[in-house]
Amino acid sequence: MAFKPAKWPRRLRSQEWYGGTSRDAIYHRGWLKNQGHPHDLFDGRPVIGIMNTWSDLTPCNGHLRELAEKVKAGIWEAGGFPVEVPAFSASENTFRPTAMMYRNLAALSIEEQMRGQPIDGAVLLVGCDKTTPSLLMAAASTDIPSIVVTGGPMLNGYFRGERVGSGTHLWKFSEAVKAGEMTQDEFLEAEQSMSRSTGTCNTMGTASTMASMAEALGMALSGNAAIPAVDSRRRVMAQMSGRRIVQMVKDDLKPSDILTKQAFENAVRTNGAIGGSTNAVIHLLAIAGRVGVDFTLDDWDACGRDVATIVNLMPSGDYLMEEFFYAGGLPVVLKHLGEAGLLHKEALTVAGTPIWDDVKDAVNWNPDVIRPVEKALTPQGGIAVLKGNLAPKGAVIKPSAASEHLLKHRGRAVVFEDIDDYKARIDDEDLDIDETCVMVLKNCGPKGYPGMAEVGNMGLPPKVLRKGITDMVRISDARMSGTAYGTVILHTSPEAAAGGPLAVVRDGDMIELDVPARRLHLDITEAELAARLEAWAPSHPVPPSGYEWLHQAHVEGADTGADLDFLKGCRGSAVGKESH
Incomplete structure (x- = not known):
């Protein structure tokens, strides 16, 4: 069904604060006028919040204040009223114990900023890994017209x-x-x-993957994902997005109009084609949960299984984001998917038009960077979802970053109870381990670390590395950086800290991995597994107070997006009760 723009002019949400001559309206307008705003700015024109994740401690987003000025220019040009709003910024580089623990806090705080303040639309100014999903989650929860502008990758x-x-x-x-x-x-x-320029990682890591996901979902203008941070065209994209959000408000084009099941399926297939980060699995599941779309871990496997990885970028390939942009960027990939029958061409975007309209004329300027399918990096890319008695609710692996000879493997478990145990023992020359073993890391999931840190790509023991071995099978309930590589099984669910089967794996157990068959199996009897689980007791106490307590008490498993259980579903943008 085609999108039908709302009739304009109409009463805007911001007019609940600024409209009329009541005491309350004068109170709200009067205070904002101390910034030097003339009275006619409050006459019913769209108020656009620029949700800016700039921070000196978020290096990837260090240039977003400059980019915000270009967004403002576009908003002014289109007849809107821009207001810049500082948003919670969880830096991947600095936040401890892990930025992932604060993705949900960021989404919660930004959602309340959007709902509780007089804005009619939002520009989501993002970059670093968790900032993109957290702001998309907030926009999905409030359903206020929103558009994504990413900061772009750094230079090679x-x-x-x-x-x-x-x-x-x-x-x-x-x-x-x-x-x-x-x-x-x-x-x-x-x-x-x-890191020789401002911007996010220049590989197809999580930041570039999520920028691509935003574009594939239809939440960013076409071409947004790959423009380098320092390229003048990045500033043009910001200004054009500022113009566009004003019209989106006038048309009442909301995230729920764009974030459909078809949009998520497009994003999954795009992730396979670009060799995107495993982190996208958790983030898209969480965004879908916020907007209320029935989208599951099984959909990831069903949609991505037959998609070839055609983007030749690190960590799966040879090039970096700069070359991806010069080759034509994500529009070329989306065009390929459309021609292969793997794109829902009619899916709506923030441009107000079907996604196919934006990409059908894209040109591939470098077929070694964006390869034809017959020269794909892997014929079946995407994210493989594994299940079995070791992962009843699923685990994931990125085949394009794995070693082919290890995709079917049986090996002896070498178990690390947590990340501190791993760090204490991995360099020990007496550790009983060789390249045929399976490294198992426990208690690093959403509840366990806490927060699910990027520690799943455990470094190999030095004595194995000295043999010239560069990869081993590794299994955990953790995540890994989108820039990492290897035969690494992640997000094992239920996690160890929640009493999942991973918690009871012992040194010497045999583990079977069969990626083509999507199987992950702990080779013990059902009775033995049941007995071990019955005897298991948690070893990580719940924190006594603060956000960590809230997170531990309410975070869900990786298989559903690791969101807080009380934040599921679109709760809308109701103004609420006046406080004065």
Whole structure:
């Protein structure tokens, strides 16, 4: 069904604060006028909140204040009234114990900012990993017209003539130091080349993946995802988005009109084609839960199973986001999916038009960066969802980042009870482990770490690395960085801290992995597994107070998006009771 714009002019939400001559309206208008705003700005024109996740402690978003000025210019040009609002910014680089624990807090706080303040529409100014999903979750909860503007990726890094991908080469060089192939001084020298401009990771990590997801979902203007942060076209995109949100408010084009089941299926297939981050699984499940779309972990596997990975970017491939942009960016990928019958072409976007209208004329300027399907990195990319007695509610693996010879494997478990246990023992030369073993990490899920940190891509033992081995099967209830690689099974659900089967795996147990069959199996009898689970007791006490207590008490499993249980569903943008 085609979208039908609302009739304009109509009474806007902001007029509940600013309209009329009552004492309360004068109270609200009068205070804002101390900023020098003339009276006619309150005459019923759309008030647009620029939800800005800039922070000096969020390096990926360090340039968003400048970008906000371009958004404001676009809003003014279209006849809107821009107001910049500082939003909770959870930095992937600095937040402890993990930024993921604060994604839900950010979404909650931003949702209440959007609902409790006089705005008619929102520009979601995002970049760093958790800022994109948290603001999309907030917009889905309130259903206020919203558009995403991402900050864009940083420029390519280079070290001694080699492209350096942020994150990806951090893991690579760190392992090389452990293996004796790189000195510590060389590692420190390489550090200087990893982040040479403002912006997010330049690999297809979580930030670039979520920028792509926003575009594939239809929540950003076409071409938004890949423009480098320092490119002048990024500022143009910001200004055009500012113009567009004003018309979206006039048309009453809301997230619920865009975030349909078809949109989520488009995003899943896009994630497969770009070799996107496993973190997208959790974030899209959470966003769908907020808007009220029936979208499950099984949908990820069903939609993504037959999608070839055609974007040749690290960590799965060779290039970086800068080359992806020059090659034509995400519109080329979406065009390919459409031509292959893998895109719901009629899905609506923030442009007010079907997604196919925006991408059908896209041109691929570099077929080595965005490959034809017959030269795909992997014929079946996407995210594989594994199930079995070790993961009754599912676990995920990214096949395009894994070693093909390990996709079917049976090995002896070497168990680490938590991340501290892993760190204490992994470098021990007496650790009973070799490359055929399966490394198992417990208690790092949503409740366990707490917050589900990116520790699933455990570094290999030095004595294995010295053999020239670069990959082993690793299983955990944790996440891993979108910039990481390896045969790593993640998000095992139920998690260990919630009494899932992962909690009772013991050293020496045999574990079977069969990615083509989507199977993850702990090779013990049903009776033995039941007895172990019956004897299990939690070892991580619930924190006594604060947000960590709230998180522990209410966070759901990774299989449904690791959101807080009381935040599910679209609760709308009702103004609420006047306080004066």
